[in-house]
Amino acid sequence: MARFEEYKDIFVFVEQENGNIAEVSYELISEARKLVASIPEFGYKVVGVLLGENVKEKAQEVISHGADKVIVVDDALLKDYSTQFYADALTQVVLAHKPDSMLTGATPLGRDLAPRVAARLNVGLTADATKIEVDLEYAKETGESLLDVTRPTFGGNLFGTIVCKDTRPQMATIRPKVFELAPTDTTRTGEVEEFTPSWTTTDPQVFVEKVIEKVKADVDITKANILVGAGRGAENCLDVLQKVADELGGVVCCTRAVVEDGFLDKDRQVGQTGKTVRPSLYIACGISGAVQHCAGMDKSDLIISINRDPQAEIFNISNMGFVGDCATVLPLLVESIKAAKAE
Amino acid sequence: MKIVVLEKQVPDSTEITVDKKTGALIRDGVPAITNPDDLAGLEAALELKDKNPDTEVVVMTMGLPKAAEMLKEGVAMGADKGVLLTDRVLGGSDTCATSIALAAALKKVGFDLVIAGRQAIDGDTAQVGPQTAERLDIPQVTYVDEILEVKEDSITVKRSLEDVEQIVTAKLPCVITTLSGMNKPRYMQCDNIVDLCKEDKIEVLTNAELGIDPETVGFKGSPTSVKTTFTKDVTDKTEVFTLSEQETADMIAKTLKEKQIITK
Ligand SMILES: Cc1cc2nc3c(=O)[nH]c(=O)nc-3n(C[C@H](O)[C@H](O)[C@H](O)COP(=O)(O)OP(=O)(O)OC[C@H]3O[C@@H](n4cnc5c(N)ncnc54)[C@H](O)[C@@H]3O)c2cc1C
Ligand SMILES: Cc1cc2nc3c(=O)[nH]c(=O)nc-3n(C[C@H](O)[C@H](O)[C@H](O)COP(=O)(O)OP(=O)(O)OC[C@H]3O[C@@H](n4cnc5c(N)ncnc54)[C@H](O)[C@@H]3O)c2cc1C
Incomplete structure (x- = not known):
């Protein structure tokens, strides 16, 4: 019998700044669609987790990009990114919903947040990955959906395929631009669920005093x-x-x-x-x-x-x-x- | 003020050769160095000590006994002492397990500020700093490019992100992770090397002193495992053409037209 009966679905952390959603989040949703399609017998959904303030109206955009469901955490403390409050909220979402896996973009924000959440949950986190597949043979044998997550190490000279067999959710940060963006479908419908975190403290430990724009590149x-x-x-x-x-x-x-x-x-x-x-x-x-x-x-x-x-x-x-x-x-x-x- | 700098010993080159038969990494002959981001962190700590001699700087690593060499270099640069965390039960730790061990050692040694490198050039995960902060239940500031001010109970730093820089103040104690470009690490100093010979400045900690549950570290305690490794495979065979210059130009243009990259 599978060990992780209660754990299901692929969650994607939807990164946003001032309501603008990072493209990598949609790349991950597109890829998650392919992953769930490879194991239809599991009946997994692709779920976006959107944290911020006044971001609820963005949920439909996330659905248009391929999510079946969006969990929105709307709170003034989440207006701008902070390791402390984002880690608190995301950990609570995971504990309450028990996803089988949780993917985050390997952006500066994602690589600041995901390790903190993974350590709090004591689960495995594969870093800066460039490929994900479900081990179909393993799924057949065990009834568990195990992700083979491949990542470059040694400055791109050595690749490792990492698995997290014994903990859930299986977490990974994924490099931007490695997965293709699926076309959007604005007629797509999905469920939107609001989640209210309970804060142990609302006292911030880190203050952003000032933000300085780097001299803008003339091209991107x-x-x-x-x-x-x-x-x-x-x-x-x-x-x-x-x-x-x-x-x-x-x-x-x-x-x-x-x-x-x-x-x-x-x-x-x-x-x-x-x-x-x-x-x-x-x-x-x-x-x-x-x-x-x-x-x-x-x-x-x-x-x-x-x-x-x-x-x-x-x-x-x-x-x-x-x-x-x-x-x-x-x-x-x-x-x-x-x-x-x-x- | 007590600053602990976390250092990892890494191979001097990320050029990897793999034994074709066993698939094992060949590390023979590749010298080991201190991870560049960590060296920048140590330099930043020593600059604080230059300004305020009351500052105590400790370099700490978890690794094989030979990693003591790296700590001695840290002391020769100006750190007050080194702490080597080494124990058979710790072998094979992933970042989740590494952070448990480092946090236990940090609690034992004591600290006001922990400096880790942003990323090690071999494992490349950039996870150990934030995960150690989580285990200690203290704030973290990643991507630090400059330390601006340290007070009794807070630190102000500049973070360098993709498009912006941030000036950030964090309550102490906290963990910061540093970027290698932030400074130019100093050389080792003769009198420090002489001191090292007179007095053993490297403290060795094993699990006997730390009392970490062996189930939570090493291979056993690591939720991630490496299923396979491989070097870059050359997949589709490339077609390489040696043609006249005009033929080359025409063929590229023709290909782009066929692929509809060149339209009207
Ligand atoms: C930690 C680290 C990080 C790095 N990060 C990056 C990075 O992000 N990006 C990066 O690009 N590099 C990076 N490098 C550097 C990288 O290793 C190479 O040194 C660099 O990419 C080489 O650049 P190049 O190909 O332009 O130059 P070279 O290696 O000097 O190659 C020049 C090439 O041009 C060919 N050539 C010469 N003249 C002509 C001609 N007239 N017509 C046609 N061909 C000609 C030569 O045959 C040769 O192949 C990094 C290195 C390290 C150690
Ligand atoms: C091919 C391969 C892939 C791997 N992939 C993963 C993965 O995806 N997820 C995972 O959890 N583990 C992974 N590991 C294991 C991981 O590399 C080790 O746990 C490693 O010892 C620590 O991670 P890092 O080198 O990535 O350090 P980073 O997190 O990149 O290091 C950041 C900083 O933390 C400090 N630090 C790190 N290690 C030590 C130490 N031993 N002592 C003192 N300070 C230290 C240093 O200041 C360093 O600059 C992988 C290992 C291999 C061989």
Whole structure:
């Protein structure tokens, strides 16, 4: 007999700031739909947990993105994120509803909150994951839905698949942009339930004195659908690389080497210590393909790379690789694109 | 003011080779270093001690006996002493279990401020700091980039988040987690090394002193387990073309047109 009879459903923590919901939450809801669909015999629901003040009207948006149900905790103490009150409220929701699993975006907020909740519940938390599957064989044998959660470690050099066999809920933080966003359906209906936490104290232990906007990036490479990536091998032809991007309606991004050499700003850096991107097209120009760079872009739908070294690592993660010199290929590419448009 | 800095010994490189037969990590020959975020935390603590010599700085780690070397380096940089938490029952601890052990040791040693690194470069979870704070039932401030002021009962820091920076004040005692870019750690100092030779400044704690329930730590007490590990697999074979420059440009443009990335 299954050990976790009372535990069911996949909960997704819905992260919001000033009522704007973080896209990763919807990516997780989309993925949770696939997970529950893989084990229809369990009859699991996808449940969003939305914490904040005056956020109830956002519940329908969460449902439109694929949730069957939304648990709303609306409280003045939850207006802005605080580790203390969010951990208190979320732990109580989990204790009251007993989800089989609980997913959170691996954002700065998610990675501040989830460990605290997991420790309070004494349950396993898999960090910064990039893949989730239900172990279907195990489900058949035991009647338990066990998640195989895969994550990069050692700076993306080693992957581990982590399981939490003996505790519920199974918790994980999941990296943004690794799962596809399903289309929204505004006609979708679902249940909205309000939850009232009981506070042991309403006295905050941490005060945010001031919030300073970081100097705004002129571009947001994570939102671009087409990226042309510059590596050290394209530093001498950045102008024409920009032209390729312009012709395609795309944006220029780069490796850390290019940032270090002072050619482009840090907010254009892709990779482990830069941004994670998932455009429909990534053209890698003069990029060697170091794991730290690839970790931030290898989920792109189509990767085309140009490198003069036939052995370059970047070719291993590309859909198409071209051996060649960027400085001569890129000007020709601008013309070829113009010609293709005119056809 | 007593500051305990949590340090983890990590391999100097995250380049991993795996034994093809056994699947085990090959760590031979890779030197061990102090996790970079932790070194920044130690430097921040030592800067507070520079300003106020009454400050006591303790470096603490849980690990194998050889991790004492790292603590000695911390003392050589200027920490007052090191605490090594080592016991067979602790082997195989995940972050949930690690935080139980560290919290027990911290309670025994005493503290006003605990500084952990944001993230270790090997395990990469960034969970131990917040989980230790939870076990101690004290507040946490993550992603700390600068310590601005420390008072009797509070600390004010700057947090660096994705789009914003926050100035935050937390009640003491609390846990902060630090980022490696926040400062430049100092070198070890000769006279400190000499002191180390005269006096053993590393205290070793085992479970006999801490009395942690062995069921809650180590492999047994860890709710997560690693089912498999693998290095990056090269899935779909790439097609690599060596063509003339013009042919290359034309073929890329043609592909983009076929995929409807180039429209009108
Ligand atoms: C902890 C850590 C974190 C890191 N984080 C990141 C990160 O977030 N993002 C990141 O990008 N890197 C990161 N790095 C650095 C990473 O390891 C690589 O050093 C970096 O990505 C290399 O950049 P590159 O490919 O532009 O340069 P290089 O490695 O110098 O490669 C240049 C490439 O261009 C090719 N080339 C040269 N000339 C031409 C030409 N005319 N035409 C065509 N090809 C040419 C060469 O064959 C070569 O393959 C990190 C490293 C560490 C240790
Ligand atoms: C492939 C693989 C995947 C893993 N995945 C997970 C997972 O998803 N979830 C999970 O719970 N565990 C996981 N573990 C176990 C985890 O790596 C260990 O528990 C590890 O010792 C602590 O986690 P960390 O390295 O991620 O530390 P982090 O949480 O990243 O470290 C943050 C800070 O905590 C302090 N700290 C951490 N460890 C110690 C220590 N031993 N002594 C003193 N201070 C310390 C340091 O200040 C450090 O900078 C995994 C292990 C492997 C091998």
